Amino acid sequence: MSRRSSLVRVLTLRFALVAVLGASVATLSYALLKPVELEYELDDVGREIAERVVMREDGRPAKILLEPDSPLLSRLGEINALHLKVYDKADGRVLFAFDHERGNSSSVDAISSWPPGFFVLGGITTPQHEYGFIDELAFDNGAVIRIVARRGPPQARDYLYWMAAELTIELGPLIATVALVGTALAVFTVRRGLAPLAAISRQAAALEPGSARRLDDREVPEEIQPLVEAMNRALDRLQDAFAQQQRFTAVAAHELRTPLAALRARLDGLPPDLVEREALFATIERMGRLVDQLLAVARLESGQLSTDELLDLRELVRAVIAERVPAALRAGKELALEAPDRPLMLRGNRDALERAVGNLVDNALRFSPPGGTVEIRLGEEGTLEVRDRGPGFGEVDPAELFRPFVRGRNGPPDPHGAGLGLAIVHDVAQLHGGQAFARPRPGGGAVVGFRVALLGEPAA
Amino acid sequence: MRLLFVEDDPQIAGAVARNLERSGFAVDHAGTLADAKACVEAQQYDVMVLDLGLPDGDGLDLVRELRHRRNPLPVLVLTARDAVSDRVAGLEAGADDYLVKPFAHEELVARLRALLRRPRDDLGDAVAVANLRYSPAAGTFTVDAGQPLLLPRREHMLLAALLRRPGRVVTRNSLEDAIWDFAQEIESNALESHISRLRRRLARAGAKVEIRSIRGVGYLLQPVSS
Helix, strand or coil: CCCCCCHHHHHHHHHHHHHHHHHHHHHHHHHHHCCCCCHHHHHHHHHHHHHCEEECCCCCEEEECCCCCCHHHHHHHHCCCCEEEEEECCCCCEEEEEECCCCCCHHHHHHCCCCCEEEEECCCCCCCCEEEEEEEEECCCCCEEEEEEEECCCCHHHHHHHHHHHHHHHHHHHHHHHHHHHHHHHHHHHHHHHHHHHHHHHHHHCCCCCCCCCCCCCCCCCCCHHHHHHHHHHHHHHHHHHHHHHHHHHHHHHHHHHHHHHHHHHHHCCCCCCCCHHHHHHHHHHHHHHHHHHHHHHHHHCCCCCCCEEEEHHHHHHHHHHHHHHHHHHCCCEEEEECCCCCCEEEECHHHHHHHHHHHHHHHHHHCCCCCEEEEEECCCCEEEEEECCCCCCCCCHHHHHCCCCCCCCCCCCCCCCCCHHHHHHHHHHHCCCEEEEEECCCCCEEEEEECCECCECCC | CEEEEECCCHHHHHHHHHHHHHCCCEEEEECCHHHHHHHHHHCCCCEEEEECEECCEEHHHHHHHHHHCCCCCCEEEEECCCCHHHHHHHHHCCCCEEEECCCCHHHHHHHHHHHHHCCHHHCCCCEEECCEEEECCCCEEEECCCCEECCCHHHHHHHHHHHHCCCCEEEHHHHHHHHCCCCCCCCCCHHHHHHHHHHHHHHHCCCCEEEEEECCCEEEEEECCC
């Protein structure tokens, strides 16, 4: 799953990275500039040895219990040139001794009486520096052991050990705190910084098509202002286009129909026995229908239709059918409606829906043979099906029929249609959250219809 | 019949006015809203044919003004706008009927005759289909101008509702609204049984009309065919 890049996420990550990197660089340079500190490891070793002290009956330390394969022993062996002795402080008894060279343990004796501390020793046995470490550990029963050690100069492993110790004990918590606080600050700062962007987005989302409202650029930072201004200018142009389209369809309807009406009126005034009269009437009627359908398409496609009327689809379909019954009966065709026993409520556009239903019924009537019945079925879930016994679709893919200017039905060429009727049905169904469909009817004919979203049940 | 024709397009105005005169109307023509107002004030008309888009205003304003002054002059609106909302606006403003351009002259004349015949406040002229006649004033049906046909209350209201719109479908909803109160529970086939009883009574009385049922939609009253 690909995620869209988020400014907040990216900026936060980068801030956190900067915090961690900064702390790390500071630590490293601190580590490199500071001389290596060896007492950490000797401290650790001393503590581990103290844990292994075995007490005698009288409460005095007896010895240090160390198995020959103890990891502590091998660890002692890794420390460069280590000599180490553990005494009972009270009587100076040696409890444990370790020499990196067997048998040469006398070397710590030179410093065994020194006070506790960490010392840099001049080259006593070697030209290089040596280090001395003396520690005293007290037990609850009053016994005290003395650990005396000397070791050679630090090696690579000592640096690593020291740095690890520095990091975990002293710098770790600091780095973690700096990184956490840095990240939290980064999130806060980024969010705060981008808040005007979120606010302007909310404003933009609330804008309606064709609305005269604009984005408020007074509160936005100067980086965002050009974007807001550009958007407002785009909205201005959009609103102009919108208004122009609305004016156009309103005026076009009037301007296109007026000469048709004049033509029709003049033809009505001609003698009734004129041969071409009926044909001319039919042509005018067809032109009128074409104008209607073109304007309907223009209105639908410009998105200027509101869909907020509360409508009963069943009542609307009844009214559309009722309007067409007299003409259908004169043509020897019948209409029948099958509908649920309850209203089918939806929010929509009455004009658009009446036109869509009318187009479906008109089509079915046109293709129905004389004596045939066009059956209209309304389903509970907002489905309208118009069934006829016409010639059907033949080879044409029913889905193609809903494209503008496609005429798909079999049979004689249709002198009335412009191939827009079903495209309108398609657009109207979509406008109402549904879709149009067409399929052959078993036994011959066609089933064409649409589904719309009723109130309370979204269309699938 | 004196008719006021308000239309600004000279081509339509001339042709339609001539056709109307040939159909027996005495036509006065007004090309603007102002002219139309002057005509209405100066002369008593039987009916007005009104175009909506006029150069000096919206025709519906004239209708509203007439209705405001309780002038019952029947108005048929001619409109070049097809949207249902425009038609509804026209009827709500007080127009009695509408016709979308382009229209057939016979259609215009038929609508005008219907308007002139339309009973005002249900007390006007009688309506008749074939040999069946309804007199709203007396509230009686007669067949062949003989004895009044007596019907039970609901069937009487049904037949009156159908007879008011002969040849057109009256939807189930409007029939149910006409004969039942809102509060009443209606059984699903109650309308059907009233209609079938009404059909039998009409047949027995010798009325040459039939009530066609348009399944799922409503009913339509027409003269018996053939």
